[in-house]
Amino acid sequence: xxxxxxxxxxxxxxxxxxxxxxxxxxxxxxxxxxxxxxxxxxxxxxxxxxxxxxxxxxxxxxxxxxxxxxxxxxxxxxxxxxxxxxxxxxxxxxxxxxxxxxxxxxxxxxxxxxxxxxxxxxxxxxxxxxxxxxxxxxxxxxxxxxxxxxxxxxxxxxxxxxxxxxxxxxxxxxxxxxxx
Numbered sequence: 001x002x003x004x005x006x007x008x009x010x011x012x013x014x015x016x017x018x019x020x021x022x023x024x025x026x027x028x029x030x031x032x033x034x035x036x037x038x039x040x041x042x043x044x045x046x047x048x049x050x051x052x053x054x055x056x057x058x059x060x061x062x063x064x065x066x067x068x069x070x071x072x073x074x075x076x077x078x079x080x081x082x083x084x085x086x087x088x089x090x091x092x093x094x095x096x097x098x099x100x101x102x103x104x105x106x107x108x109x110x111x112x113x114x115x116x117x118x119x120x121x122x123x124x125x126x127x128x129x130x131x132x133x134x135x136x137x138x139x140x141x142x143x144x145x146x147x148x149x150x151x152x153x154x155x156x157x158x159x160x161x162x163x164x165x166x167x168x169x170x171x172x173x174x175x176x177x178x179x180x
Contacts, residue, residue: 006137008077008160013167015131015138015145017175020168024122025149031118032142033091038112040066040095041104062092073144079157083147128175 006014019025043062050057066088073081098104123130131138151157 005075008080009163009167011076011137011141012145012148012160013164013171015141016164016168017171018123018126018128018131019145020172021122021126024126027118027122027125028142029146029149031115031122032146034111034115034118036143037091037095038108038115040091041098041108041111044092044095044099045105060096062095066092069140072140076144077160080144080147080151083151084144087143087147128172 019028040062043065044060047058047060050059070081070085070088073084098107101107119130131141148157148160152161
């Protein structure tokens, strides 16, 4: 059985279809990084050793998870994935430093809750449900979408923006027609 993966245009247009409101996007630039940091911190609290080529590597569930997510991002679109690589490595480093804070799991839970509050405030502005409600894969696309937004703001990936915008508008119109 073959697994057919959605293209980067399909994934980003689906996400963008419920992220047109500027206030929603602004709250996502706060909420999503907070949620990712919280998850990274929680998954960095435990480490394990792996012997690799006569070296002992110290890994965490966060490193393993985000390595897999990065592979997915590179399959979707390598240029955006390079930006995500920088973000994820930085996030892993910050989380590793935060593990030294006493009761850092409580800090992670607090950051996680604040991040989700920001997300739901954003969707109040958008007047549309979050993308993950209809497709759980959109959890992984949220950070990728924000990276795409940064690239678009910098004038990069113009063709990708041109490709996803009409698809997102059409999808949003369909969603709004269903609501009526």
